[in-house]
Amino acid sequence: MTMSVADYARECAAQGLRGDYSVCRADFTVAQGYDYSTDEQAVWRTLCDRQTKLTRKLAHHSYLDGVAELGLLDQIPDFGAVSEKLRKLTGWEIVAVPGLIPAAPFFDHLAHRRFPVTNWLRTRQELDYIVEPDMFHDFFGHVPALTQPVFADFMQMYGEKAEDVIALGGDEMITRLYWYTAEYGLMQEAGQPLKAFGAGLMSSFTELQFAVESRDAHHVAFDLETVMRTGYEIDKFQRAYFVLPSFDALRDAFQTADMAGIVGRNKGKPALDLAAV
Numbered sequence: 599m600t601m602s603v604a605d606y607a608r609e610c611a612a613q614g615l616r617g618d619y620s621v622c623r624a625d626f627t628v629a630q631g632y633d634y635s636t637d638e639q640a641v642w643r644t645l646c647d648r649q650t651k652l653t654r655k656l657a658h659h660s661y662l663d664g665v666a667e668l669g670l671l672d673q674i675p676d677f678g679a680v681s682e683k684l685r686k687l688t689g690w691e692i693v694a695v696p697g698l699i700p701a702a703p704f705f706d707h708l709a710h711r712r713f714p715v716t717n718w719l720r721t722r723q724e725l726d727y728i729v730e731p732d733m734f735h736d737f738f739g740h741v742p743a744l745t746q747p748v749f750a751d752f753m754q755m756y757g758e759k760a761e762d763v764i765a766l767g768g769d770e771m772i773t774r775l776y777w778y779t780a781e782y783g784l785m786q787e788a789g790q791p792l793k794a795f796g797a798g799l800m801s802s803f804t805e806l807q808f809a810v811e812s813r814d815a816h817h818v819a820f821d822l823e824t825v826m827r828t829g830y831e832i833d834k835f836q837r838a839y840f841v842l843p844s845f846d847a848l849r850d851a852f853q854t855a856d857m858a859g860i861v862g863r864n865k866g867k868p869a870l871d872l873a874a875v
């Protein structure tokens with residue numbers, strides 16, 4: 599692992615990130631510490647109610663199938679109980695983290711079928727959008743699809759491949775790929791208008807609508823190498839969203855990619871300007 603918890607804690611504090619990294623284990627996990635206030639429980643229910651009305655209409659069926667399977671969004675999830683359920687369905691579990699964690703430990707968790715979920719919740723002032731991942735994003739956005747066997751396998755493979763790419767020096771490139779697919783991807787669905795696929799869209803009231811429905815949203819056809827060259831910002835609406843033809847197309851692109859070639863060609867080059875793609 600390239601970064602120590604202490605160094606990362608200093609970096610996050612300097613950037614104004616909200617998590618308490620002082621209590622992290624070496625793999626960046628913490629105890630969930632289930633002691634949420636009644637006000638936080640109310641914020642959780644409000645978030646779920648508002649967002650479920652949107653996802654019903656705008657989310658890809660692969661996500662909605664997961665929500666149906668996972669059920670129960672009426673209170674802040676107990677990570678232990680959810681993990682028990684997931685373990686039976688797909689062999690995944692969720693682990694608590696204090697917030698954003700570095701790419702290497704993040705992908706190592708995925709490779710071992712553990713999904714990191716932040717243990718704190720956004721405030722009432724951030725119902726529409728928050729600039730860093732919180733529990734609502736991590737749980738509501740990412741966890742439902744982990745109940746689906748094909749997706750569950752894909753996410754583990756993602757973690758494994760990512761570790762290979764990081765070893766080649768491509769940590770920025772693999773992070774962009776994750777960003778523009780798992781976080782902000784759009785996906786086509788037979789006989790349907792364009793749908794949202796990425797978790798960063800599922801958890802934001804305003805960006806979900808913008809990305810899928812706004813005429814100002816810039817949509818670009820998915821191309822793996824282009825994605826891996828395209829820079830991003832985590833705290834603003836995305837300047838472009840890549841459109842995936844299907845889940846199978848994503849998996850195939852991933853499986854057949856010549857990652858060593860891509861990294862070799864692009865390492866050290868400046869990120870692509872989104873206005874140009």
Ligand SMILES: C[C@H](O)[C@H](O)[C@H]1CNc2nc(N)[nH]c(=O)c2N1
Pocket residue numbers: 695697698699700701704714715716731736772773776777
């Ligand atoms: C891999 C890439 O950096 C990506 O944005 C990861 C990093 N760390 C994370 N950490 C948390 N808690 N949640 C996330 O969604 C991510 N995403």
Ligand SMILES: N[C@@H](Cc1ccccc1)C(=O)O
Pocket residue numbers: 726727728729730731732735781797798801802803832833
């Ligand atoms: N912007 C997302 C949260 C998020 C931040 C950073 C990275 C990924 C997701 C939301 O409002 O829910």
Ligand SMILES: [Fe+2]
Pocket residue numbers: 731735736739740781797798
């Ligand atoms: Fe995320």
